[in-house]
Amino acid sequence: MMQDVKINSYQFLVLVILFTIGTSILTVPSALATGAKQDAWIAAIIGTGIGLLVIWLLITIALWFPHLTYVQMIEKLFGRWIGKALAAFFVLIVLFYASELLYYFGLFLNIHMMPNTPMVVLNILMAGIVVMGVRLGLETFARTAEILIVVFFAFFFILVVCLSPEMKFENIQPVYEMGTKKIIQSSIFYVIVSSVNAVVLLMIFPSFVNKMKQGRKTFLIGNLIGGIVIIIITFLSVTVLGIDKTAGEIYPSYELTKRINIGNFIQRIEGLMASLWVITLYFKTTLYFYASVLGMAQILNLKDYRPLTLPLGMIAVVLSLVIYPNIIYQKHFDDTTGNSLTLSIGLFLPLLLVVIYAIRKRMKKNEIEI
Amino acid sequence: MKKCMIVLLILSPILTGCWDKRELNELGITLAIGIDKVEDEYQVTAQVVVPSEIPTKTSTGRSPVILFQEKGETVNEALRKITKTSPRKIYPGHLRMLVLGEDLAKEGIAKSLDLLSRDWELRSDFFVAIAKDMTAAEVLNVRTTIENIPANNMFNSLQTSEHYWAATNGIKLDELIASLTSDGTEAVLTGILVTGDQEIGSTKQEVESINPPVRIVYDELAVFKKDKLVGWLTERESRGYNGIVNEVQKSVTAISCPEEGKATIEIIQADSKVKGKINKGMPEVDINIKVKGNVGEVECQINLNDLDTIVELEKITEKQMEETINMSIETLQKQYKSDIFGFGEAIHRSNPKEWKKMKEQWDEEFPKLKANVKVDVKLVHTGTEGNSFLEKIEVK
Numbered sequence: 073m074m075q076d077v078k079i080n081s082y083q084f085l086v087l088v089i090l091f092t093i094g095t096s097i098l099t100v101p102s103a104l105a106t107g108a109k110q111d112a113w114i115a116a117i118i119g120t121g122i123g124l125l126v127i128w129l130l131i132t133i134a135l136w137f138p139h140l141t142y143v144q145m146i147e148k149l150f151g152r153w154i155g156k157a158l159a160a161f162f163v164l165i166v167l168f169y170a171s172e173l174l175y176y177f178g179l180f181l182n183i184h185m186m187p188n189t190p191m192v193v194l195n196i197l198m199a200g201i202v203v204m205g206v207r208l209g210l211e212t213f214a215r216t217a218e219i220l221i222v223v224f225f226a227f228f229f230i231l232v233v234c235l236s237p238e239m240k241f242e243n244i245q246p247v248y249e250m251g252t253k254k255i256i257q258s259s260i261f262y263v264i265v266s267s268v269n270a271v272v273l274l275m276i277f278p279s280f281v282n283k284m285k286q287g288r289k290t291f292l293i294g295n296l297i298g299g300i301v302i303i304i305i306t307f308l309s310v311t312v313l314g315i316d317k318t319a320g321e322i323y324p325s326y327e328l329t330k331r332i333n334i335g336n337f338i339q340r341i342e343g344l345m346a347s348l349w350v351i352t353l354y355f356k357t358t359l360y361f362y363a364s365v366l367g368m369a370q371i372l373n374l375k376d377y378r379p380l381t382l383p384l385g386m387i388a389v390v391l392s393l394v395i396y397p398n399i400i401y402q403k404h405f406d407d408t409t410g411n412s413l414t415l416s417i418g419l420f421l422p423l424l425l426v427v428i429y430a431i432r433k434r435m436k437k438n439e440i441e442i
Numbered sequence: 443m444k445k446c447m448i449v450l451l452i453l454s455p456i457l458t459g460c461w462d463k464r465e466l467n468e469l470g471i472t473l474a475i476g477i478d479k480v481e482d483e484y485q486v487t488a489q490v491v492v493p494s495e496i497p498t499k500t501s502t503g504r505s506p507v508i509l510f511q512e513k514g515e516t517v518n519e520a521l522r523k524i525t526k527t528s529p530r531k532i533y534p535g536h537l538r539m540l541v542l543g544e545d546l547a548k549e550g551i552a553k554s555l556d557l558l559s560r561d562w563e564l565r566s567d568f569f570v571a572i573a574k575d576m577t578a579a580e581v582l583n584v585r586t587t588i589e590n591i592p593a594n595n596m597f598n599s600l601q602t603s604e605h606y607w608a609a610t611n612g613i614k615l616d617e618l619i620a621s622l623t624s625d626g627t628e629a630v631l632t633g634i635l636v637t638g639d640q641e642i643g644s645t646k647q648e649v650e651s652i653n654p655p656v657r658i659v660y661d662e663l664a665v666f667k668k669d670k671l672v673g674w675l676t677e678r679e680s681r682g683y684n685g686i687v688n689e690v691q692k693s694v695t696a697i698s699c700p701e702e703g704k705a706t707i708e709i710i711q712a713d714s715k716v717k718g719k720i721n722k723g724m725p726e727v728d729i730n731i732k733v734k735g736n737v738g739e740v741e742c743q744i745n746l747n748d749l750d751t752i753v754e755l756e757k758i759t760e761k762q763m764e765e766t767i768n769m770s771i772e773t774l775q776k777q778y779k780s781d782i783f784g785f786g787e788a789i790h791r792s793n794p795k796e797w798k799k800m801k802e803q804w805d806e807e808f809p810k811l812k813a814n815v816k817v818d819v820k821l822v823h824t825g826t827e828g829n830s831f832l833e834k835i836e837v838k
Binding site (some may be wrong): 183184185186187188189191193242245246249313314317324330331333340 | 460461546562565566567616619620623669787790791792793794
């Protein structure tokens with residue numbers, strides 16, 4: 073019954089957009105401004121470009137096996153035992169990311185809105201709806217995403233319109249001072265967070281998307297739209313807040329919403345605007361969690377993944393509380409180990425798949441010739 | 443499903459409320475904070491609203507605000523210590539004014555500002571001002587009449603004078619920190635002071651009389667170098683500064699008529715562009731200011747119906763504004779050697795390569811900098827009248 077699930081390409085598009093924006097909307101402006109200073113927005117544009125190349129690679133691989141998920145692909149190409157081991161590695165990292173996002177969510181609320189509420193409570197609340205979403209299945213949360221993306225873009229539109237009078241273009245001058253090398257260097261982090269991580273989406277694409285050819289386009293377009301949102305947010309952060317503030321703030325885009333003030337009347341709406349991050353964080357977490365649960369079920373050859381949701385949800389909550397002792401550790405981890413982990417499952421593993429696929433194809437050809 | 447409902451029902455009485463709930467009657471809403479340096483400690487003064495005195499109908503005539511004051515090694519510590527005397531925790535989310543004492547400003551203000559940008563409750567939309575020749579506590583210790591709450595009075599008065607007079611400059615925390623951290627700009631803050639007998643200022647007597655003996659006055663701009671106060675500008679220099687950094691929204695300026703007497707030009711719009719450049723290895727800035735104005739007052743014999751008169755008035759205004767601006771640049775270059783105008787930034791924007799070389803010795807470069815000031819005044823109309831009635835009085 074698991075295989076019957078299908079979502080249409082619009083729903084897939086919405087999921088890709090929300091996944092791409094995900095955590096980037098919170099952390100990327102600050103990371104880009106630290107490295108590329110006033111050229112952060114250029115770095116975001118370059119990052120989006122590189123990201124699209126990565127997505128193109130992922131799509132190419134995915135379309136070789138239109139009916140398999142990423143985990144099944146790995147198993148098929150690497151054989152049973154190595155395949156299962158690599159798939160398990162992938163699943164564990166994705167589960168780890170799901171709990172990292174719970175940590176992000178808890179920490180964000182802890183820092184900006186609810187400093188006295190223990191993080192465990194916030195994480196349980198989030199994990200609760202994540203588990204619920206995954207239990208109800210891909211179709212259900214894809215439909216939810218369809219509704220919430222409207223809310224997201226409505227708020228995003230308000231944010232951009234309200235802040236556009238506060239933009240100071242002096243803040244991005246001189247343009248291109250940092251040079252190509254520095255700009256590309258700092259965009260790497262963004263590519264990893266937004267696009268390399270999208271390897272997780274191979275768990276639903278193409279096997280659960282009904283029109284495959286269209287799905288391929290949607291994947292790219294979704295990533296592009298998400299990228300444009302990030303470019304706009306980065307541009308706004310730098311022009312409104314200035315470079316030092318953007319680089320110094322932990323969540324610069326939240327600071328942005330605090331600046332909204334129209335005629336001393338529409339102001340202090342950052343609480344409302346926080347739903348922007350809650351929506352995108354929720355869907356990114358859900359997609360990670362869904363991928364890990366589904367992947368694990370497929371490794372273990374289970375008929376249904378649902379029995380795994382609750383126990384893995386609990387593990388994710390506990391993990392989210394213990395992975396990072398503090399925010400400095402988390403930042404350091406994200407910049408070093410986190411990047412390598414993502415690259416290994418999202419870039420090197422796919423590249424390895426390409427190599428193996430090519431070798432196998434040649435071997436098959438040779439066999440026929442003999 | 444039923445089981446679920448039962449579980450939820452059992453849980454709901456236990457899980458009421460939330461950790462972070464704070465009722466309005468638990469908050470000490472603080473609208474102004476003053477920071478002074480007393481010996482080696484920070485002295486923090488908080489002006490907290492007394493909620494029962496805000497509605498005008500039921501007020502008993504007691505003071506609408508109360509001051510709490512504590513000393514501590516750090517600002518945050520002093521602020522928390524206030525709970526020893528205040529029944530409610532200080533809630534700075536609605537802060538309007540931050541007043542820094544002059545002694546603190548001379549020692550350096552940067553350290554005392556960190557808390558204010560780090561704390562999650564604070565928003566950065568409040569004004570910062572320097573208490574001139576006095577402590578911040580003294581400034582906060584004055585009652586006001588039109589605006590019941592002194593902090594609001596200070597906030598609105600600064601906003602209004604910035605808008606219509608343009609010798610003050612309402613600087614918010616972010617702008618201050620941005621200019622403190624920037625390489626090519628130094629900080630500026632508006633001065634605030636109290637005139638009259640301060641003993642009376644905090645009493646009821648102050649708000650009972652038509653002519654209150656004590657007043658809160660905004661004075662001219664304070665010049666900083668790094669984060670230390672180095673001096674004060676005069677009113678004219680302050681206006682010159684605001685003209686350069688494009689902070690003039692509306693203003694009036696008195697000019698001398700071609701023959702004798704005075705006239706006033708009302709500025710309705712001013713737009714300044716500062717462009718940096720390197721000329722033969724030397725930094726230079728071009729300041730172009732476009733001003734739109736009206737003839738606001740005539741106290742001399744001129745024929746306003748003549749086009750030449752208008753052109754002449756424009757020229758006089760241009761010349762006078764250029765003088766004002768040149769004067770304030772000269773003061774900053776010779777006397778304070780502090781680049782509050784952001785000329786360094788302007789050069790950075792136009793020529794990042796040269797700026798990199800110049801950055802380190804900008805302090806020596808700035809006094810030698812050549813500034814080409816050009817003001818372009820356009821007079822649009824002459825108010826509701828053409829020629830002044832003065833003309834006829836003189837003829838008789």
